[in-house]
Amino acid sequence: MKETCSAQVPEWRELWYGSLGALPPREPSFNNTREDVVAQLGSLAFLHCPVRHLGERGVSWVRRRDWHIISSGVLMYTNDERFQVLHSEGSDDWILQIKYVQKRDNGTYECQVSTAGGTLSRLVSLWVAVPEAFILGAGEHHVDAGSTLSLVCIIDKSPVPPQYVFWYHNARMINYDAARGVTVRTETVRASADLDPADPGAKTQSTLSVRAAEPRHSGNYSCRAPNTEPAHILVYVSEGSDKMAATLSRNASAAPLPLGAVVILTAVAMATRVMKSLASP
Template sequence: MKWREASGMAVPLAAAVFLMLPIFTSSTGDIRHHGTSRARGWRASVTSDVTANNSVSNVTAQLGGTAYLHCLVGHLNERGQVSWIRKRDWHILSSGKFTYTNDERFQVLHGEGSEDWTLQIKFVQKRDNGTYECQVSTRTGIVSHYVRLQIVVPEAFILGSGEHHVDLGSVIHLICIVEKSPTPPQYVFWYHNDRMINYDATRGGITVETEPGARTQSRLTVRGATLKDSGNYTCSASNTEPASIHVFVSEGSNKMAAILRRNTSAIHGITSSITCILLFASVLAHFVVR
């Protein structure tokens, strides 16, 4: 049997009332840790009593990824019904295999003979964060299971203080770290100002090495730095806010020191001239007064 989805389907008034009744009569509003939570989800047998009611499981999904909220139901009879409700606004997302939302990111996955009634949410957003209720109708009442969905946003940063100074002809070496990413990023792109430089064959001397993992590291190496290599450098990973640092390429520490000495001497000369003028004015004023 194929999965079917009826987004925005108009529900007859009588059916809508029938569907809403268990929601308002069964939900207690509190979330308590009863029953057993499994790795793939929660299992309820509709032939048993409701002692497993209000059990809770947790799901973590990455921003922009796909979240799977599992609800395992065994021995569901013809009168049984599985529904998914979003707790923050009490919106009925699905009943059986039909969805009742215009948001096409939501879909119920259930194969014939399967005990798993999975609520799939594609391209998850920050506003999807929260609690969802899997509600199962039984002969003795309603059994509810709650899934807490947490949306995490990966963070990227470049090691350093926001500025990086190198000498002319030396090597620019930058390291970008990507954290809080349940799924390692598929790529990390580096930009010099607005130009992507991962595969810059024209410039040459550029290498990018990325080690994916729970704490992904991407290393940018630019050999033979020139004055044109100065500017803003940005690392950007999938589903991650970019991180930037400004690189300054100078003509060498000796010349910079000479420039500083020259500026210091000039300031010292100006200060001496001002001192002489003030001294002369003081002497002149002394004679005028006399």
């Protein structure tokens, strides 16, 4: 009985594999649902194209903006070295990787597979998020000498919190000037969906404080984060006649004052200086 079974097994296998070989090869297929990918400026972007039953066929990536063929299989047809196709042996996924994403990379990309029935395609839209920085307040900030100078910078529209936020006074970075009374506190805060339903994500807030500000602390202040346009604000630290002189100078540059007003303000400023010099020992 055992001999009969063992003799039948090879015949059964031959018939089974023979029937499989007679089947037509399976056509490639993938989910052609459009996909949206968000990548922050300067970061890595991965565009996926999973294909089943690819066989010996190849996958091509095309940029829809200008119909430029970026790749065919793992061969690249672009001089831009930031682009690369990632594919592991045995994997169905053909990934278009873009390094150091730039604003110009924003747009729609298409992966294609040619079949006997035509071309299969899948669209992937890349959205490049460009973080924005702004300092709370107007374009200039006035503070009295001896008081605390406080500035708040918000980094918005950043999918990933920045690794650092640096503050500059004119051209000098001052984050670590603790000996000069400078402190910087940076934290990530979550916006309330009730306040901004369109953007309930995280924001980075950096606060600069200068204790006992002096006139030498006047100037241009800016906050800067990676891959973010810096924000600027002009700071005036003044007292008495200096504050009046700053106001006079600012008004004169914006819209000339009447001659009489200029004479009066100048006289008041000079009188204030004389009184301060007489009062000092």
